[in-house]
Amino acid sequence: MSYHEAKLAYAKLGVDTDEAINKIKSVPLSLHCWQGDDVAGFDQRGPLSGGIQTTGNYPGKATTPEELMADLDLAFKLIPGKHKLNLHASYAIFENGEFADRDEIQPKHFKKWVNYAKERGMGLDFNPTFFSHSMVKDGLTLSSPDPIIRQFWVEHGKRCLKISEYFAEELGTPCVMNIWIPDGYKDVPADRLSPRARFKESLDEILSTPYDKSKVYVCLESKVFGIGVESYTVGSSEFCMSYVSQKGIMPLMDNGHYHPTEMVSDKISAMLLFNEKIALHITRPVRWDSDHVVLFDDETKEIAKEIVRNNALDRIFIATDFFDASINRISAWVTGARNVQKALLFAALQPNKKLKECQDSGDMTALMVLQEDLKTMPLGDVWAEYLNQQNISSDYLESIRQYEKTVLEARA
Ligand code: RNT
Numbered sequence: 277m278s279y280h281e282a283k284l285a286y287a288k289l290g291v292d293t294d295e296a297i298n299k300i301k302s303v304p305l306s307l308h309c310w311q312g313d314d315v316a317g318f319d320q321r322g323p324l325s326g327g328i329q330t331t332g333n334y335p336g337k338a339t340t341p342e343e344l345m346a347d348l349d350l351a352f353k354l355i356p357g358k359h360k361l362n363l364h365a366s367y368a369i370f371e372n373g374e375f376a377d378r379d380e381i382q383p384k385h386f387k388k389w390v391n392y393a394k395e396r397g398m399g400l401d402f403n404p405t406f407f408s409h410s411m412v413k414d415g416l417t418l419s420s421p422d423p424i425i426r427q428f429w430v431e432h433g434k435r436c437l438k439i440s441e442y443f444a445e446e447l448g449t450p451c452v453m454n455i456w457i458p459d460g461y462k463d464v465p466a467d468r469l470s471p472r473a474r475f476k477e478s479l480d481e482i483l484s485t486p487y488d489k490s491k492v493y494v495c496l497e498s499k500v501f502g503i504g505v506e507s508y509t510v511g512s513s514e515f516c517m518s519y520v521s522q523k524g525i526m527p528l529m530d531n532g533h534y535h536p537t538e539m540v541s542d543k544i545s546a547m548l549l550f551n552e553k554i555a556l557h558i559t560r561p562v563r564w565d566s567d568h569v570v571l572f573d574d575e576t577k578e579i580a581k582e583i584v585r586n587n588a589l590d591r592i593f594i595a596t597d598f599f600d601a602s603i604n605r606i607s608a609w610v611t612g613a614r615n616v617q618k619a620l621l622f623a624a625l626q627p628n629k630k631l632k633e634c635q636d637s638g639d640m641t642a643l644m645v646l647q648e649d650l651k652t653m654p655l656g657d658v659w660a661e662y663l664n665q666q667n668i669s670s671d672y673l674e675s676i677r678q679y680e681k682t683v684l685e686a687r688a
């Protein structure tokens with residue numbers, strides 16, 4: 277089918293394909309830097325910790341800032357649209373033998389990233405890194421009973437607020453700063469209250485740092501469990517939801533962070549009624565929070581539908597969060613990000629008014645028939661047209677293979 281025919285087919289349902297393309301073409305995604313190097317970062321050499329895991333050993337992973345930047349460039353080139361880059365504090369860049377620990381990092385350690393972003397006209401988002409570090413004691417950071425540990429991480433959080441503000445000021449785009457801590461227990465704890473009370477106090481302390489709320493949007497990411505942290509997670513959903521609403525900061529929902537039958541797509545509408553803005557980590561949990569590359573699957577589509585049909589594109593910060601070390605990492609970025617975009621386009625192509633009328637008139641029969649029909653509508657042709665308009669080829673494997681041969685394979 278051609279775009280013209282697809283346009284006619286959608287028009288029969290009352291859907292304008294040009295309008296749909298226009299709606300999604302300027303939606304910025306926050307692309308996570310950590311797919312490029314298996315969440316290693318540049319500030320320490322220890323293993324990845326905190327209950328998250330990368331598996332695989334695909335050759336050519338980025339091990340220096342220059343390599344990561346080059347890989348990101350290719351990914352951004354192959355992803356349509358204009359996006360933000362999402363950095364973790366562990367990606368600080370130290371020069372001339374200098375080093376600053378997490379409780380000492382400063383904006384200057386991210387100057388190269390700011391330059392990178394400036395040169396490409398993109399914004400930056402940020403994340404304090406509360407994992408993969410020797411000051412994580414017994415798996416705990418902000419909730420540790422040890423005041424020295426807690427203080428170290430509170431200071432880290434405060435410094436990250438300053439760095440986020442620096443990003444926003446330098447780039448003229450607000451910076452979303454997401455707080456996620458890995459704290460929890462492998463086995464049944466004796467006291468579930470005190471760690472949460474300490475987490476709350478630590479967060480209060482971090483947020484007592486003055487920062488410009490119009491420039492930095494702080495959010496808090498909840499989680500149900502992690503590897504080695506199966507029985508108890510300090511930053512549970514209830515904790516985080518309650519905390520953000522009390523403090524007027526943003527909730528962040530990662531769709532790998534709930535029980536497998538619980539769906540983030542179903543939570544979005546509820547959160548929109550009580551929060552001006554919300555943030556998402558789009559990932560693909562396979563049986564657990566495995567952070568597989570995002571596919572064009574049912575839940576990704578359902579999440580996109582909730583964003584688009586509730587007119588929430590400007591109220592929801594969409595970030596990607598996955599890390600697969602078993603395939604070409606640039607391809608992982610591009611596949612995952614394109615699938616989020618494709619899902620948004622799919623959502624923008626729904627005859628939402630018609631569907632809603634079926635629901636409101638109680639005609640669930642027609643609703644089911646129509647929803648099933650929509651699954652085989654010519655989305656692919658509209659997607660191809662969108663890529664075409666953006667001057668982007670639908671085939672990205674070739675360019676990635678080329679880069680793999682010339683650049684990745686040359687890396688030791
Ligand atoms: C972990 C969280 C968190 C991390 C990143 C690296 O389960 O999803 O968002 O993936 O901060």
Ligand code: ZN
Pocket residue numbers: 497530557597
């Ligand atoms: Zn996440």
